[in-house]
Amino acid sequence: MPLELYHMHLSQSERIVWLLEEMEISYELKVFYRDPVTALSPDELKALNPAGTAPYLRDTNVSPPVCLSESTAIAAYLLAVYGPQSESEARLDRAPGDPDYAAYLEWFHYANGSLQASLFRQMSLTLATGDPEHAGVRRGVARLDAQLRFVDERLARTGAWLAGERLSAADCMAVFSLTTMRGFYPLDLTLYPNILRWLRDVAGRPAYRRALEKGDNSMEPMIGPTVRKFTEFPGLKAVLEKF
Ligand SMILES: N[C@@H](CCC(=O)N[C@@H](CS)C(=O)NCC(=O)O)C(=O)O
The missing domain is CATH 1.20.1050.10 (Glutathione S-transferase Yfyf (Class Pi); Chain A, domain 2)
Incomplete structure (x- = not known):
């Protein structure tokens, strides 16, 4: 599966899981759990994402793969690259020219x-x-x-x-x-x-x-x-x- 979202339970990455579900595109969800004592990122997530946080997106549809670890950037990337390209389709962003x-x-x-x-x-x-x-x-x-x-x-x-x-x-x-x-x-x-x-x-x-x-x-x-x-x-x- 070329689009992978690394999500941590009870975290800011829930934004991206919801966005992907609204977009109805195919992706693989990898769920991590907070350290059971400190509630911080588990070591497995830190080993995968240099920023050490969730969310983390890997897009291997492109070469080299796109890896992003900031949720606003991830959302903007998904909308621009995988969202509808025409104004007539239901979009989750708004284009210049749209009153909103x-x-x-x-x-x-x-x-x-x-x-x-x-x-x-x-x-x-x-x-x-x-x-x-x-x-x-x-x-x-x-x-x-x-x-x-x-x-x-x-x-x-x-x-x-x-x-x-x-x-x-x-x-x-x-x-x-x-x-x-x-x-x-x-x-x-x-x-x-x-x-x-x-x-x-x-x-x-x-x-x-x-x-x-x-x-x-x-x-x-x-x-x-x-x-x-x-x-x-x-x-x-x-x-x-x-x-
Ligand atoms: N500004 C970043 C914040 C990411 C962030 O701090 N995520 C938290 C989850 S709420 C995290 O991974 N915390 C665990 C840790 O810092 O060890 C974003 O929007 O993606």
Whole structure:
């Protein structure tokens, strides 16, 4: 099989599994599990991917093979090389000239460029200070709230998906930060009703269900206002209990 996706359970690579399932193209999924103690990448994945992270894509349809380890680049590559080439076909990206093109670009990059970065920084800062009243932690909470309101208002405006009326790869890119990431950094979404509506719509997509079935042992979608913490990893348990 020439297109191989290396996916790690409970990780950012779920974006790409969902995207590939929506695209309905043939690929081989290789599933790895986080180290059972630290929850970091297992050694087998580090040995295969020089970046040591998931996702990792190998395309051996071309010579030399294309190997990519950044999810935004992987999504853009798959859409450009394996997506529909004509405007009349249902595409998961938007081309220049499409009224949603600029919005698509912004939302395609927003989750990984801004939201995921803030979540990771906030998680690290909260753990490092151990103090929810620390000035930096409080600033981070306010920043995350502003970012989530930005997403929520966008979804209220479209009444549908991030780039507009139709699903796009921007939705696939955003899903991890608003679902599975919350198992590592609990984020209560009660105040963001449009994000919650969008999450229900995501969970209603057969391709998303297939992605969870194939890549994450048919895990229930983490779409409620609050979700469970990943306390099954001993190396994370004490950490997660602090949140
Ligand atoms: N910016 C990268 C981030 C990749 C990344 O950090 N993946 C995490 C999974 S959520 C990982 O592999 N972590 C394991 C580790 O760092 O050991 C992307 O979007 O692909």
